Amino acid sequence: MPEKTDLYGLTYSKFSEDSLAQVRLEAYGPDIGQNSWTLKSEYEGFLQDLGLGAGRRLLDVACGAGGPALFSARTTGCAVVGVDISGNGIQTATRLASEAGLSDRVTFQVLDANSTLPFHDGTFDAIICVDAFIHLQDRLVVLNDWRRLLKPKGRVVFTDSAVVTGLITNEEIAIRSPNAKCVFSPPGNDERLLRDSGFQLLRMTDSTTAMAGIAGARHSARARHEEGLVALEGKQLFSGFQRFLDCVQRLAAERRLSRFVFLAERL
Numbered sequence: 001m002p003e004k005t006d007l008y009g010l011t012y013s014k015f016s017e018d019s020l021a022q023v024r025l026e027a028y029g030p031d032i033g034q035n036s037w038t039l040k041s042e043y044e045g046f047l048q049d050l051g052l053g054a055g056r057r058l059l060d061v062a063c064g065a066g067g068p069a070l071f072s073a074r075t076t077g078c079a080v081v082g083v084d085i086s087g088n089g090i091q092t093a094t095r096l097a098s099e100a101g102l103s104d105r106v107t108f109q110v111l112d113a114n115s116t117l118p119f120h121d122g123t124f125d126a127i128i129c130v131d132a133f134i135h136l137q138d139r140l141v142v143l144n145d146w147r148r149l150l151k152p153k154g155r156v157v158f159t160d161s162a163v164v165t166g167l168i169t170n171e172e173i174a175i176r177s178p179n180a181k182c183v184f185s186p187p188g189n190d191e192r193l194l195r196d197s198g199f200q201l202l203r204m205t206d207s208t209t210a211m212a213g214i215a216g217a218r219h220s221a222r223a224r225h226e227e228g229l230v231a232l233e234g235k236q237l238f239s240g241f242q243r244f245l246d247c248v249q250r251l252a253a254e255r256r257l258s259r260f261v262f263l264a265e266r267l
């Protein structure tokens, strides 16, 4: 097997470069610094579902370069702790928090979210994890820990972008998992794990069609900025990423790999 490229790390180290910022703007519309299958409008819905406001504390699991965490703090007044395994992501997020004058309310730490996290019981009112559940394998451990970290009646929103809802080839699985461990789950598995870890599922939304649209839009925007992106990423990585986006778009459009949004409450 070839070495996996740290695509997330590379993206986050150059997150503020013009071509990447321009691609986000063209692909997502309003750019909230996301690196996911989420538009600003969907993310605003998440914040509403989580009941965030001043005095509340949010944990953003796998926060990437911190854009959505900063957006959460800015728009709701809440405090946020963001964690991610990418050192480059956390470095960029910390810089952006400082530039935004939000370092007193929004902090970031390098942590592996695939295990228990070093925070006290009941530290948070809400947890959000957008498009990173695919990277979490020990899900019962993770969900039990999220339950521990939440206050009673605390809420969680997470998305699973890799629910297998059709036939997928080994080649497609390889293209869909270019840069990190990826876990593909059968329908019903996340719901069962939520129940087993003491959460009540409040709502599950199928957002597969939106994922197909966003993957297609990212692919087209990147193609328009090929020259600038190749200068940042190199030709091989650029082509690999395009292949990845094309694969996500096709699998989602054909409803073979689906994305679900889960909203749950701690019992």
Ligand SMILES: C[S@@+](CC[C@H](N)C(=O)[O-])C[C@H]1O[C@@H](n2cnc3c(N)ncnc32)[C@H](O)[C@@H]1O
Binding pocket: 008, 033, 034, 035, 036, 038, 061, 062, 063, 064, 065, 068, 083, 084, 085, 086, 089, 111, 112, 113, 114, 129, 130, 131, 132, 135, 180
């Ligand atoms: C698709 S990105 C989503 C980032 C962010 N949530 C957003 O919406 O922009 C997935 C993120 O998961 C992070 N990640 C992957 N494995 C992880 C792990 N074991 N622990 C913490 N973060 C992880 C990656 O570094 C990456 O930032």
